[in-house]
Amino acid sequence: MKYNRVLVDKNEVISESTYSAYYPKNTGKYALNVVLSGQANYTIEKREITLVPGSFIFLNHDTSYSNSIESKVEVNTFSVLFDPDFVADFEYSNLLQDHVLLDQPLRFKERERRFVESIHPLKGNIKFNLQHLAKHVENGVNDELLLSEYLNHCLANYYKLYHSEIIKREASLQFLNGTTKVEILKRLTVARDFMISNHNKRIRLEEVAQVACLSVNHLLRTFKQAYQQSPHQFLTGVRLQQAKHFLRNTDYPINEIVDIVGFECPSSFIRLFRNSFQITPGQYR
Amino acid sequence: MDFNQVYQVVFVKCEESSLSFFCNIPGFTIAEKIEIQGKECPILQSGNGDLIMLVEKATIEADTIVLKTDDCVRDYYLFNQKNIPGLTKPRYVAHGMELCFLDPSGNRFILTEERDYSEA
Known part of the structure; x- marks a missing residue:
């Protein structure tokens, strides 16, 4: 087993290689969890998901979750835990206009962002930036400012991905009510995560629909609207x-x-x- | 020196000040000096192995030179600490990431990190 943890201000970067582990976690931090090889099981509130290689999940700071690894092959994981203030400050300073920032420099502490939690493919810039970050951590670099640059980039990459994978897909759903769109997309992400987690099993459409709390027809119709493909595809x-x-x-x-x-x-x-x-x-x- | 390697010629107003500028940039080292028409021209190697030859000229037209890097974020951080003039924040482009800086002669250097998104 190999475990490496680096503190970057109040954020943490953790890389681990192991065959067996159990973490009952509720860190109070936003968690970006990546599996590089093998599989890791997560219990996120009442949901059971499996992270497979080339995927990651971004969990909210107030989400109660645990994760376990029990494998015959070595499992390599990489996690970045973002302090809520860091995320709020990032969002505040990147998304608001200068005059607002100057007038209310500490307003970021007032808001706490909640994301729709979903498994995403590890690809594009977030993959490359995480690889660089992992390499520096592996090489023992502990320059907080340098590591912080990568954390900022990773967060920027995640926001962009979140916008295209969640916000834009919400908008593509053909419902008039905004709240309905949000709720449907949440359920569709549950369906997606279930399929990713159980891709190696025989899954029936009824099962996916049941997990997502949607009827089969509703699932088929809305899944196609959001992802431009059927659940089977x-x-x-x-x-x-x-x-x-x-x-x-x-x-x-x-x-x-x-x-x-x-x-x-x-x-x-x-x-x-x-x-x-x-x-x-x-x-x- | 491996003569199969290609180097880019960079015309500079003052070799001495350019040399001291580049030697101050993290990752750049003097690879060799070669004589051209009775004049010694330094060849510099970037962190990624790209070679540039500095040639002093009285009047120059500022040029754009593209060099490769394996990590733009790291380079930006290191260059920023050295107060490299004209340094831009790394930005995402179609083929990866890039940043720019200026040398004392006004040449624009683009440092580019190529990322293969096809397998990503």
């Missing part, structure tokens, strides 16, 4: 991405990967993989 995409991860990072035989990621037969997996990425799994490897 989304699930296939998650499985293919996971297959890519295993092809790139392990020497497991393709048949085994097909089984691990939840496809039923190798031939349909190869066909789907080729159709999606214009390359066969063997060539990709």
Whole structure:
């Protein structure tokens, strides 16, 4: 087991490699949790989710959650815990106009932002900035100002991602009432997270709908509106991405990967993989 | 010196002040000095291995030079500590991230971190 924790002012950066761990957490900080390899299970209030490689979740400071790792392969995780004041200050100084900032320099302490908590793919700039941050932490850099630059960038990247993944998708839902849009998108993210967490199992649409507290028809219609694809297409995409991860990072035989990621037969997996990425799994490897 | 490596020629007003400027930039080192038409021209290497040759000239037109880096955020932080003139905050562009700074001769340097978003 390897555990490394660095303090950046009141924020924390934690990297860990382990086979087994349990953390009953309620840190009072916003938490950006990434799984780099293996799987980590989270209990977020009443929800059970599994973080898979190449994904992350951003949890609110007041969310009660625990996480556990129990694995035969080593699990690498990386977390950034943001102090609520840091997030509020970031938001306040980046989103408001200069004259407001000058008139009310401490107003940021009054508000606390709550995000819709959802699993996101680790891609784009947030991935690169987190990689740089992880490398510096690994190399023992403890220059708070430098690490703080990365935290600012990661937060900026997250806000941008949040805007495109949550705010814009909320807006794309065809409901008149704003509150309804927010509530529907929350339920859709629960459905999405359930599919990501259970992508390696046989999932029925009724099950997804039940978890999200939506009827099957309502789920199908609103999911398509928000994500421009059906739940089945989304699930296939998650499985293919996971297959890519295993092809790139392990020497497991393709048949085994097909089984691990939840496809039923190798031939349909190869066909789907080729159709999606214009390359066969063997060539990709 | 590996002559297969390509270096970019940067015309400067004063070699001495330019050299001291670049030596003050974190990551830049003098790789070698070579003689061109009886004049010694320093070759500098950036942190990422890019080479630039400083050539002194009485009248110059400010140029734009693009260099690569593996970490724009780190470079911005380090350059900012050294008060590098004309330093801009790193900004996100289509191919990754970049920042700019100016040398004493007014040449604009773009430091670019290429990011492959296709696999990301």
